Amino acid sequence: GAGVSQSPRYKVAKRGQDVALRCDPISGHVSLFWYQQALGQGPEFLTYFQNEAQLDKSGLPSDRFFAERPEGSVSTLKIQRTQQEDSAVYLCASSLAQGMYNEQFFGPGTRLTVL
Amino acid sequence: TQLLEQSPQFLSIQEGENLTVYCNSSSVFSSLQWYRQEPGEGPVLLVTVVTGGEVKKLKRLTFQFGDARKDSSLHITAAQPGDTGLYLCAGHFSAGNMLTFGGGTRLMVKP
Numbered sequence: 338g339a340g341v342s343q344s345p346r347y348k349v350a351k352r353g354q355d356v357a358l359r360c361d362p363i364s365g366h367v368s369l370f371w372y373q374q375a376l377g378q379g380p381e382f383l384t385y386f387q388n389e390a391q392l393d394k395s396g397l398p399s400d401r402f403f404a405e406r407p408e409g410s411v412s413t414l415k416i417q418r419t420q421q422e423d424s425a426v427y428l429c430a431s432s433l434a435q436g437m438y439n440e441q442f443f444g445p446g447t448r449l450t451v452l
Numbered sequence: 453t454q455l456l457e458q459s460p461q462f463l464s465i466q467e468g469e470n471l472t473v474y475c476n477s478s479s480v481f482s483s484l485q486w487y488r489q490e491p492g493e494g495p496v497l498l499v500t501v502v503t504g505g506e507v508k509k510l511k512r513l514t515f516q517f518g519d520a521r522k523d524s525s526l527h528i529t530a531a532q533p534g535d536t537g538l539y540l541c542a543g544h545f546s547a548g549n550m551l552t553f554g555g556g557t558r559l560m561v562k563p
Contacts, residue, residue, distance in 0.1 A: 377556075379555045380495070430494070441497070441551065
């Protein structure tokens with residue numbers, strides 16, 4: 338497909354379990370973003386990559402959250418020792434280049450439910 | 453903490469009615485975008501406004517950027533059931549790449 342894809346689309350985890358969420362950006366897109374969207378809220382920024390470099394991780398809520406993009410393409414967001422407050426939709430977006438005038442294309446998200 | 457305030461949070465109207473959604477901040481935006489999000493999908497960009505006072509039209513949708521670049525509005529004329537969804541404003545507050553989103557306005561248009 339031509340768009341951003343995310344997997345899994347749904348994930349149910351028991352509290353304390355580790356999870357890994359995958360994002361496949363649009364081919365050739367340099368920038369990649371992760372956002373967290375709680376139920377009934379707008380997305381909130383988590384972290385940003387330019388190619389393989391993580392340039393901004395100021396939005397990660399705790400050291401349990403870790404993101405990587407080792408080859409500058411696919412990215413993985415990992416959450417360790419999940420807590421109930423981690424339940425949310427995790428959105429990935431990519432853009433062709435850096436800069437605020439470059440449109441971010443969003444994937445469908447991964448809905449994480451922590452029991 | 454959301455730096456963008458959207459109002460109203462919820463709006464339920466009849467087909468054919470007009471509506472306006474507002475997005476406000478105490479800070480100046482470098483640029484502002486409006487998105488529409490449907491259940492189970494990611495946000496889809498509708499428009500980007502950059503210049504204070506700018507007005508853009510997209511069919512029945514009119515977007516306005518305040519002169520001071522601290523506020524914006526989305527006006528929909530003759531709403532249709534297909535307009536139902538979550539409308540989000542999002543801004544860049546500096547030259548950075550990250551978007552700061554408002555809390556969203558959930559619109560339902562009844563036939």
